[in-house]
Amino acid sequence: MTDTLNSNYCDQPSQQVISRVVRNSGLVEEIYPYVLKLKETLSFQPNGHGRRFASHVHIDNNFTKKIFSLFGIDIIHPEPRFGNFIGNHFLNGAAVHEHTDPGTPGFHHVRCNLALQMPTQGGHPVLNQKITQIYQNDIWICFASIEKHSSTEIADGQRLTLSLGALVEKQKAENVYKIVNQ
Numbered sequence: 001m002t003d004t005l006n007s008n009y010c011d012q013p014s015q016q017v018i019s020r021v022v023r024n025s026g027l028v029e030e031i032y033p034y035v036l037k038l039k040e041t042l043s044f045q046p047n048g049h050g051r052r053f054a055s056h057v058h059i060d061n062n063f064t065k066k067i068f069s070l071f072g073i074d075i076i077h078p079e080p081r082f083g084n085f086i087g088n089h090f091l092n093g094a095a096v097h098e099h100t101d102p103g104t105p106g107f108h109h110v111r112c113n114l115a116l117q118m119p120t121q122g123g124h125p126v127l128n129q130k131i132t133q134i135y136q137n138d139i140w141i142c143f144a145s146i147e148k149h150s151s152t153e154i155a156d157g158q159r160l161t162l163s164l165g166a167l168v169e170k171q172k173a174e175n176v177y178k179i180v181n182q
């Protein structure tokens with residue numbers, strides 16, 4: 001009886017370890033060839049010094065769900081403003097300025113970002129005033145409507161990211177936010 005209880009207990013999702021960054025998932029490598037091909041067909045909008053982005057790119061919904069579930073978020077809704085976007089920093093000094101992004105009533109705007117390419121220096125997200133070291137193939141979560149976010153200036157190389165956007169029920173988003181900041 002005890003054995004049964006123990007094995008059930010271990011299967012509970014609450015046992016999942018959730019952190020700000022997921023490394024070595026294999027999922028970034030899985031989507032990379034598709035994004036590179038897509039990149040050739042998109043028209044990018046400039047959005048600052050050495051920066052461009054293409055919004056509302058099509059990413060398979062099951063893939064997006066798999067990525068969010070890495071962070072314990074299993075129910076997501078489409079984010080209408082940018083959807084999924086590809087971001088590219090291609091000149092030395094390019095960086096994202098500090099900002100937040102709006103959610104909608106009852107929902108937070110949450111982004112899972114995939115590091116497809118990273119420069120030799122910089123390009124690291126600054127989340128809630130803390131620099132988070134990111135390497136190529138990492139995935140990190142940004143609570144875009146909760147926390148101020150920016151990125152450090154790049155040098156020597158390019159930064160290419162795929163940003164998957166979602167609206168997540170407020171209480172759920174705030175619970176996961178608390179966990180990743182512990």
Ligand SMILES: [Fe+2]
Pocket residue numbers: 099100101144149
């Ligand atoms: Fe943002």
